[in-house]
Structure formats: C-alpha cells, structure tokens
Amino acid sequence: MGQKLAGTAxxxxxxxxxxxxxxxxxxxxxxxxxxxxxxxxxxxxxGEERDVEAPEIFEAKEKGLWDGRPSLGGVWVAHxxxxxxxxxxxxxxxxxxxxxxxxxxxxxETPGPRIQVSSDAAAALDMLAxxxxxxxxxxxxxxxxQETPPPAAPEPQLTGALDAPSDIETVTIDDLxxxxxxxxDAPAPAAPKPAAPAPAASGNVAKPFIxxxxxxxxQNANNTATAMRQAGMVPTVKKQxxxxxxxxxxxxxxAQSKSEVNTLMKQVKAQGFADAYTVSN
Numbered sequence: 001m002g003q004k005l006a007g008t009a010x011x012x013x014x015x016x017x018x019x020x021x022x023x024x025x026x027x028x029x030x031x032x033x034x035x036x037x038x039x040x041x042x043x044x045x046x047g048e049e050r051d052v053e054a055p056e057i058f059e060a061k062e063k064g065l066w067d068g069r070p071s072l073g074g075v076w077v078a079h080x081x082x083x084x085x086x087x088x089x090x091x092x093x094x095x096x097x098x099x100x101x102x103x104x105x106x107x108x109e110t111p112g113p114r115i116q117v118s119s120d121a122a123a124a125l126d127m128l129a130x131x132x133x134x135x136x137x138x139x140x141x142x143x144x145x146q147e148t149p150p151p152a153a154p155e156p157q158l159t160g161a162l163d164a165p166s167d168i169e170t171v172t173i174d175d176l177x178x179x180x181x182x183x184x185d186a187p188a189p190a191a192p193k194p195a196a197p198a199p200a201a202s203g204n205v206a207k208p209f210i211x212x213x214x215x216x217x218x219q220n221a222n223n224t225a226t227a228m229r230q231a232g233m234v235p236t237v238k239k240q241x242x243x244x245x246x247x248x249x250x251x252x253x254x255a256q257s258k259s260e261v262n263t264l265m266k267q268v269k270a271q272g273f274a275d276a277y278t279v280s281n
Contacts, residue, residue: 053216057139064115066122068129075101078116092125099124207278208254221248
C-alpha cells in the first residue's frame, strides 16, 4: 500500500511541472521526405524554408531556472507574459548553447526567475538544477528564403565609328601558283608534342560553405560569428532582404574539398549548432 501511494505522489509531481500546458501541433515530428521532390519540399528555384527569428512576436532576455525536478513534455520553457504557445529558440548566454522547443504560458507566479525551464531543455542548455542562468528566448517563424541570383552581365554595346577598311592587296594567278609550289616543296614541320592534361581541380566542391543560421537581429548574427572566430573558423555575415524583411546569414568557409567540408561541419556542430547545413554561397 505504501509503495502505491509513493508512486501516485511521484506522478503528481511530474504532472505539476507542466500544469496547464498542452503540446501544440507545431512541435509534432514531421514525416521524413526524400530529396527527390516529395510533396511539400521546396527546390532551389522556389527558395527554401528556414526558421527565422521573430522578436516582434515574443522575446525575453532574463534569468531562467530549472528546479531540478523531471518534467513531462520534452523541451519547453514557460513565461507569464505568453499569450499563445509558440515555437522558440532558447539560448544560454553564459555558455553559448541553444535549443529549439516550445514556449508556454506560466500559470503560477513563484519567487525567483520568471522563465521556467523543463528538465530536457536544461540538459540541452547545460543548466544546473537550482542555479539561475541568463537566457534569451525568441519566437521562430517559418519563411521561404529566396537566394538572390547574381546579376546578368550586360550585353556589350558598340560605340564609335568603325575603322575604314584597309587597302586590298591584289596578286596574280602566277604569284599564287608559285607560292603553292614552294609550300609543297618545303619539308613538313615536326608534329607538336601533345599537351599534358590539366590536373583535376581537387578544391572544387558544390557547396563549400556551411550556414550556421539566419538571424533577424544583426547583433545576434555578429555574436554567433564571434563565437565561430574564437573557435578557429572563418565566419562571414551576409545581409539579405526577402519580402521586405532584412535578415543576416552567418556562414563559415569556403572549404577546398569534401573532406574539409566534413571536418568543418564537425567543428561547427561541436559548438552547439546542430542545425547547420552546407550551401553554395
């Protein structure tokens, strides 16, 4: 009887950690599709869907806390100012680690930090139980990002007057016959040696860059580039605009071979950017 009561109490504690929270549909795992054009996938001409930060929807930079208890529901955080469940990116500003999860409304106010962190989120962010950490929580939106094609080269324009034709030299039939005879009597020139084949370009790869992420806040992009630079990589921040919105892409590279791409990808993921992927430019 005592074991049954203890088990019931443990279930109540687990449910209390996520009371009032329902798992929204956007967190459900999407079915995997192939790269050969399955329904719903995007191609290069139509652009690619990417997560873009939307601080205008929700943004909070303050202390967060995991109370040390196991939580149901996976990766999530809760805040009293939330109106609707959102998909967010949560960064631990103390160590640079981040995780993507759900944002819920915190129903009960308790003393201490206002951001409540689930046990799975705390593990991903390397947070200690009962130790507040400085967190950044920003809402995410899925948008189609169009790659801007390079501008077409302008067609050459003819300017100025054409040069006057030079005088035409005239020769007689006898002169042509003498020239042809001399050419036939001359010894044949030695055959030129075949040119050595050009070495294959080992440094050409289709997608030599690795994209760390797309940011709607320039400072967040610059901070990420600084972290990559401190880790020994060469980052680039590119400013682009799509559908009237400005965003910043953070890239590292270019790699000179497939092996360099794999090595660079391992270095990027070791810094906590598990969603990085290769791009052509």
